[in-house]
Amino acid sequence: MSFQQVFQNIKRFMEKDPYGSYKLMFGTDSQVHSTYTRFITGIVIQCETKGAWACIRKVIVPRKMNQxxxxxxxxxxxxxxxxxxxxxxxxxxxxEIVLPNIYRGGSFTIEGHIDIGSGNKNKTRIFVNEMLARMEALGIEPKIKPEAFVASSYANRYTK
Structure with missing residues (x-):
């Protein structure tokens, strides 16, 4: 699917209910395999209580990325x-789809889901501030585990 097709699917999904409360979420997960590393980026548009539309983008790096x-x-x-x-x-x-309806429940937010956690036992905790700053620099709301479900759950399912 081209990016234009992805965008049109998101737009059509939102136009079905212009009063909806929408979250456009992005997140990437990876899995190291024997000779390559697979990266999956999930793109999800969710309408609170009314479902979601989602797709993935796959990138293969032809080496093990162990670091x-x-x-x-x-x-x-x-x-x-x-x-x-x-x-x-x-x-x-x-x-513009939801703007005329913001006083009737319409909303739109963008989130960047990062597959890292801040817990003491989480090896990725030392990278939290760096990765959060990168998402914030894009003007989107960063989420980490356990709230980063697009990366840690949806994208993760396609990395295997």
């Missing part, structure tokens, strides 16, 4: 790349 910081950083870069396709103009198109 945790390199892998987490690349996951974040792939998420940033997809987010950047949603230009201000495209975001405005989506906002």
């Amino acid at each position: 945790l910081h390199e892998r987490i950083s690349f996951e974040t870069s792939l998420t940033e790349e997809v987010v950047s396709m949603f230009t201000e103009e495209r975001k405005e198109e989506l906002i």
Whole structure:
């Protein structure tokens, strides 16, 4: 599917209910395999209490990426790349769908889900501030585990 097709699917999904409370969410997960590393970026538009539409983007790196910081950083870069396709103009198109209905429950937010956690036992906790700052620099709300379900659950299912 081209990016334009993805965008049109998101737009059509939102136009079905212009009074909806929408979250556009992005997140990437990875899995190291014997000769390559698979990265999956999930793109999800969710209408609170009314379902979601989602798709994935797959990137294969033809080597084992065993360094945790390199892998987490690349996951974040792939998420940033997809987010950047949603230009201000495209975001405005989506906002315009719900804008006339904000006093009747309509809303639209964008989240970047990062497959890291801040718990003491989590090896990725040392990267939290760096990755959060990268998402915030894009102007989107960052989420980490356990709230980062697009990366840690949806994208994860396709990395195996």
